[in-house]
Amino acid sequence: xxxxxxxxxxxxxxxxxxxxxxxxxxxxxxxxxxxxxxxxxxxxxxxxxxxxxxxxxxxxxxxxxxxxxxxxxxxxxxxxxxxxxxxxxxxxxxxxxxxxxxxxxxxxxxxxxxxxxxxxxxxxxxxxxxxxxxxxxxxxxxxxxxxxxxxxxxxxxxxxxxxxxxxxxxxxxxxxxxxxxxxxxxxxxxxxxxxxxxxxxxxx
Amino acid sequence: xxxxxxxxxxxxxxxxxxxxxxxxxxxxxxxxxxxxxxxxxxxxxxxxxxxxxxxxxxxxxxxxxxxxxxxxxxxxxxxxxxxxxxxxxxxxxxxxxxxxxxxxxxxxxxxxxxxxxxxxxxxxxxxxxxxxxxxxxxxxxxxxxxxxxxxxxxxxxxxxxxxxxxxxxxxxxxxxxxxxxxxxxxxxxxxxxxxxxxxxxxxxxxxxxxxxxxxxxxxxxxxxxxxxxxxxxxxxxxxxxxxxxxxxxx
Numbered sequence: 091x092x093x094x095x096x097x098x099x100x101x102x103x104x105x106x107x108x109x110x111x112x113x114x115x116x117x118x119x120x121x122x123x124x125x126x127x128x129x130x131x132x133x134x135x136x137x138x139x140x141x142x143x144x145x146x147x148x149x150x151x152x153x154x155x156x157x158x159x160x161x162x163x164x165x166x167x168x169x170x171x172x173x174x175x176x177x178x179x180x181x182x183x184x185x186x187x188x189x190x191x192x193x194x195x196x197x198x199x200x201x202x203x204x205x206x207x208x209x210x211x212x213x214x215x216x217x218x219x220x221x222x223x224x225x226x227x228x229x230x231x232x233x234x235x236x237x238x239x240x241x242x243x244x245x246x247x248x249x250x251x252x253x254x255x256x257x258x259x260x261x262x263x264x265x266x267x268x269x270x271x272x273x274x275x276x277x278x279x280x281x282x283x284x285x286x287x288x289x290x291x292x293x294x
Numbered sequence: 295x296x297x298x299x300x301x302x303x304x305x306x307x308x309x310x311x312x313x314x315x316x317x318x319x320x321x322x323x324x325x326x327x328x329x330x331x332x333x334x335x336x337x338x339x340x341x342x343x344x345x346x347x348x349x350x351x352x353x354x355x356x357x358x359x360x361x362x363x364x365x366x367x368x369x370x371x372x373x374x375x376x377x378x379x380x381x382x383x384x385x386x387x388x389x390x391x392x393x394x395x396x397x398x399x400x401x402x403x404x405x406x407x408x409x410x411x412x413x414x415x416x417x418x419x420x421x422x423x424x425x426x427x428x429x430x431x432x433x434x435x436x437x438x439x440x441x442x443x444x445x446x447x448x449x450x451x452x453x454x455x456x457x458x459x460x461x462x463x464x465x466x467x468x469x470x471x472x473x474x475x476x477x478x479x480x481x482x483x484x485x486x487x488x489x490x491x492x493x494x495x496x497x498x499x500x501x502x503x504x505x506x507x508x509x510x511x512x513x514x515x516x517x518x519x520x521x522x523x524x525x526x527x528x529x530x531x532x533x534x535x536x537x538x539x540x541x542x543x544x
Contacts, residue, residue, distance in 0.1 A: 100413050103389040107364060137414035205491045205514055207416050207460055210298045211338055232296075234339075234369055236391075236416040236460075255295060277369045277391065279336045 092116045092293055093128035095155065097145040100136040104276040105169070108283060114290040122154045130293025131155065131164060135171025139195065139239070140183030142171045152188075159190070165267045165292045173263065173270030174239060182239050191265045193243035198255065207238045208255045212273070214262070218250040221264055226288030227251075231281040233261070233273035241272055267292075297508045297540045298338040298515035301522040302495055303328060305344040305374065308358055312519050313345070314471030316423070316439035322523045322531055325358065329365040335535040339369045341394065341463070341493075341517055345438045347375025348397045354381060356388050363389025371419055379408040386413060394463060396421040397436035399450075400443050403457035410458030419493070420454035421463040422447070424480055432480060439467050451487040461491045463517070469497025473520050476503055481511030493517050501539045508540070 092114055094105050102118045109116035116132075117124060125131065133155075135142045146152065158164045168176045179187045180195035187194075200206040211232045216224040233253075240259040243249055251262030251271070263270045269289065275282030303325065304311050310328055311319040322328070325342070332340060342362060347354060354375045363370055366389075373394025376382050382393045382405060398405050399420060409418045423439050424432040424447060434443040434450060443450075451462060464484045466477040476497045485492040491514035494507040498518035507513045516539075525532035 100417065101363075101386050101389055101391060103363065104366075104391075107389075108367060136417070137412065141412075200489050202512075204295070205489060207491070208295070209416065209461065209491050210515065211296050213296075236369075238415075274369070277367065279333070279367050282367070 091124070091128050092130040092132060092290065093125050094118045094132045094134060095125070095146070095151065096120045097142075097149045097151075099134065099142060099145055102134055105132060105134060108276045108286055109290065112283060112287050112290055120149050120151060122151055125151060125154050125158065128158070129164060130289065131158065131166040133166060133168040133172035133175065135169065135173070135175055137171065138182060139171060139174060139180040140185045142175055143183070143185035143187065146175070159268060163267045165289065166269065167289050168270035169276070170237060170272060170274060173241060173272050176268055176270050177241065177243075180239055190268050191243065191248055191263055191270065192245060193241055193248065193260070193263065195239040196242050197239055201256070204256045207236055209236045210234070212253045212255065212261070214273070215252045216250065217252050218264070221250045222292055223262070223264070223269060223285060223288045224250040226284055228281055228284050231284070233271075233275065233278040233281055235273045237272055241270070297513070298493075299504060299536070299539055300339045300341055300493065300515055300517040301332060301337060301535070302341040302343065302517040302519050304519065305342055305355070305358065306346055308355070310523070312471060312523055316467050316470055320529070320531075323533075326361050326365055328533055329362055331533045332535065333365065333367055337368055337535050339371070339515075340366060341371045341373070343394065344374025348377070349437050349440065353377070354385050356384055359385055359388040359390060373419070373421060376405065379405055382409045386417065392417055392419050392461075394419045394421045395459075396423065399454060399457075400436050400445065403453060406454065406457040406459055410460070415458050415460035418459045419461045419463050420451075420459035421465065422450060422484070423465045423467050425467040426477070432483070435467060447483060448487045451484055455488050455490060459490065461493060462488050463493040463495060466496030471520055472497055473499030475499060476507040476511060478506060478511045481507055481513050485512035491515060501536050504539045
């Protein structure tokens with residue numbers, strides 16, 4: 091079962107819907123027992139970085155999640171702000187991130203040509219074909235993005251996907267069993283389905 | 295960045311309709327069936343507007359929103375009858391990504407402020423319906439085009455942005471259903487009044503019109519009704535979605 095971590099931040103039904111279409115067992119949950127027994131975790135995130143970090147901490151689930159991620163090496167996928175949360179922090183707020191991946195989130199400079207938030211479909215380039223998720227994407231994949239802050243990993247080896255909005259930025263990151271994607275696979279048609287299928291397969 | 299091309303679908307009595315100048319309507323079909331077809335066509339995004347909710351003094355029809363959202367593998371925005379934060383929250387919990395706020399914003403900006411603070415600016419679309427004024431400029435209307443508002447277009451846009459909308463949706467009442475092209479001047483005025491993305495709506499009759507709203511109007515996304523639900527001179531109902539209106543230039 092894949093547990094979608096619920097800390098009351100809006101619509102998680104779409105993720106559950108798409109996993110169900112892929113034949114994966116998934117549950118939106120804040121139950122520590124379910125998180126302990128899950129073979130995969132999804133960390134969603136919507137809204138502001140600080141609100142998400144505070145909301146997640148308030149559930150008291152973090153020690154359980156970290157135990158699963160670091161001891162049992164259960165795959166985890168951060169989506170959107172969830173992907174920013176696995177880094178060290180964000181220019182958007184003052185809260186510390188989880189610090190699992192050496193990266194921070196930075197604000198897009200606004201210009202008349204490139205409005206902020208970056209909202210819409212963007213092409214994604216796979217920068218690590220050897221990665222199980224990177225290698226599973228369809229050619230010419232495009233995904234739905236909604237964000238004002240972008241991921242900036244310290245090391246190139248953490249980047250698996252790149253997109254462009256005025257400049258190239260990391261659209262997908264990895265550190266062992268920890269994944270993060272800036273876009274919304276659950277809202278990206280068959281391209282998102284391929285990605286979530288690859289993640290589901292990683293979860294066994 | 296590829297400009298988004300967004301079918302804007304109108305809900306009435308649990309069915310889909312298409313209006314002309316916010317007036318006479320034609321029945322299109324069942325909304326959930328339409329979503330399934332638009333899924334197959336891999337549309338960029340969908341906007342649903344319940345054009346009767348506010349005027350009938352009722353809140354959003356959560357059952358139909360839940361059904362629509364459950365079938366959508368693309369982002370969905372919903373508007374109509376959202377007059378409190380709780381309305382917006384129920385709509386978001388029913389499964390949509392964005393709430394569209396129009397009439398309520400003329401009375402109070404609190405709903406926009408609260409939704410933006412709790413769910414983020416990307417979850418709130420500020421919508422305006424405008425008509426060309428006789429002596430130049432534009433007049434704004436609420437309640438599906440039935441009530442004239444006194445506030446100036448650019449002042450209202452600034453207020454929406456200040457309250458925290460992540461996007462502005464602008465619809466031309468004059469052009470609605472006419473398929474004669476967008477009101478480029480209107481779109482230009484709105485896009486120069488906000489740093490957020492702008493969704494242009496009202497009047498698209500061809501793929502060339504879509505491009506014009508972006509290139510000349512400065513829109514970041516284009517919405518339309520008729521071109522996605524009608525085909526041919528006699529406007530036979532046929533759900534369709536033109537691909538390749540835009541190419542990725544990034």
